[in-house]
Amino acid sequence: MEALPDTPPKSGQPATIAGVAARAGVGLATVSRVVNGHPNVAGPTRERVLAAILELDYRPSSVARNLSLRRTFVIGVVVPFFTSDSAVERVRGIVAGLEASPYDLALFDVESPDRRRRAFDMFGRGDRADGLLAVSLVPPDAELARLEAAQIPCVLVDAPHPSLPCVVSDDVAGGEVATRYLLDLGHRRIAFVGDKPPDRFRFRSSRDRTEGYLRALARAGLERQPGYVRQGTQSRHVARSIAEELLRLPEPPTAIFAASDTQALGVLEAARDLGIRVPDELSVVGFDDIEAASYVGLTTVRQPLFESGRRGAELLLQALAGEPFAVRTETLPLELVVRRSTGPRKR
Amino acid sequence: MEALPDTPPKSGQPATIAGVAARAGVGLATVSRVVNGHPNVAGPTRERVLAAILELDYRPSSVARNLSLRRTFVIGVVVPFFTSDSAVERVRGIVAGLEASPYDLALFDVESPDRRRRAFDMFGRGDRADGLLAVSLVPPDAELARLEAAQIPCVLVDAPHPSLPCVVSDDVAGGEVATRYLLDLGHRRIAFVGDKPPDRFRFRSSRDRTEGYLRALARAGLERQPGYVRQGTQSRHVARSIAEELLRLPEPPTAIFAASDTQALGVLEAARDLGIRVPDELSVVGFDDIEAASYVGLTTVRQPLFESGRRGAELLLQALAGEPFAVRTETLPLELVVRRSTGPRKR
């Protein structure tokens, strides 16, 4: 790799391959060969071209190259960015996984349904990205069909789909483990704070975690308490007010399992506001193990967020490399991390 | 806006403008006109074209269009993604600011210097993005020159530059405010935990905050204590061990000002590990006011992170729209947020 000059030339328009060719006194094809490291270019010729490139501060137009090659060297990442801290951590994993590859990353936040539609719309053409990574949401089938038609591979992270490679964790099991842990600590009045049921695109993790929760209760022979399952949005504040309601119940829970750490943090806040001591009077378990969890000492179900992104990127890269990839869902391990927010039932 | 069919046609390759033209029995130019909403297309013709588009599930190739138009409709965002939570929040602001625009966002994490070089390298050509947003770092001058030559506007968020529009906050003032607050509480032994001095690209916020800290001390007539200014990386763990050292000093500080909330959280952890009570025995002030700060009750200097991103996007959009934009730095207000991590000196 040659060092580039530190000051680009004054020229108005950026140099094109034709300019370089002219300057070096060779044909376009030859310049292209040199640029792309093809063999069969005579030493001296190569030198001349290289010199011209340097002098002109030439850099190939990626757009033109894309058009010609029918590849973009970008990987699209569709992610509900705002909604959760965990999504960010996953994206970090993706970035890391792409690090060594020639692919760039185009990020699409799809908070609004409109934006979501638009995102998939663009990728559908197959010329915005060579591959797609969807985080915490499953693309509508119509778009999936388009993607397939356009031959652009897609892998899902934290979302299941029968005909796509997915990297997920077993949310049902996670919910069950968390709840069982609470049961083992002697708790019987265990409430749940989660998200609203998923819409057509959105994560179903919360639902699955609810299921795990219910299953654990059932296995323990406990009846489901009607007011104990609450649903809001993936936000600390909403979780907080929900938790307040819960804690003001005539028979308040002695433990709360939240479908995400973000929500668990809201629960902790509510407890603090109400002067309820954690874990003495209330045990709280979250889900995800985001950064914040460790410094507030939240017991949680750790999910390898970063790793899920990294692995997703890896799978996509493989697909892009033409390796036959199994269309199967890969389940990452969950792990209960016990910290200071849980303890035995005391009353 | 017509509703698109829910199932794309089975065809192998995506439809091109030529296909649509043939199908509708018109010329390419006409299809292009219809697609781009030009006037001067007869009603019935337009209908036929529209029908063909629907039938073929045609969507224009953005690459081809980019090449022809010499625009990409993407905005590049260069950001040290991993290093700080605050950067993420800024990116969120950027996303929000771009929401209503036709521009997409391409995110470049530039953790490694290599990656950084590469990022600017690609943008230098001017065909990867129509505009550039650099977060918390200042691009090397050589690249800036290229950007200018390629006519691609660039605005900096959380980084200063004499010849570019910037959205910053007054870090020196912020550092001073935080420190003065501590002084007012009666503290005299005030330590500082910050980042290493900036390299050629990297944020200088920490340095400026240090300066504010020193200035406040000086104004109070306090001598700078040699071991009290420590520098590590923008990471909780590093800050934590630095803080431990600090707190084990023969004359430990009674207050610590950290250059970022992330680092402040590390400091809090160190205190907890050492059994030092906050705020009774140690006051801690952070900087940024990230989410986490509020739920651990960290006193901090609030910086409008989200807003800085949003505003940066706004400025860039203006530039892109051809509005003459003043090359001046815009300083966003800072605000001291007092929470539970600070209190009067007690010993």
Place this chain on the structure above:
DNA sequence: GGGGTGTCTGGAAGCGCTTCCATGCCGCGT
């Protein structure tokens, strides 16, 4: 010495779009 067999090179087509320009047509005014 002639016909391979290679290496090196340039021309030109093509990627899918936009847009300038020329053409054909209509209706209007005189």
Place this chain on the structure above:
DNA sequence: ACGCGGCATGGAAGCGCTTCCAGACACCCC
């Protein structure tokens, strides 16, 4: 009736690159 402005339309060039293909040449072996 005829000419002209303007609307509607298609052809073709061009955006900057890759790559197929063919030509030029050198070299080698029989």
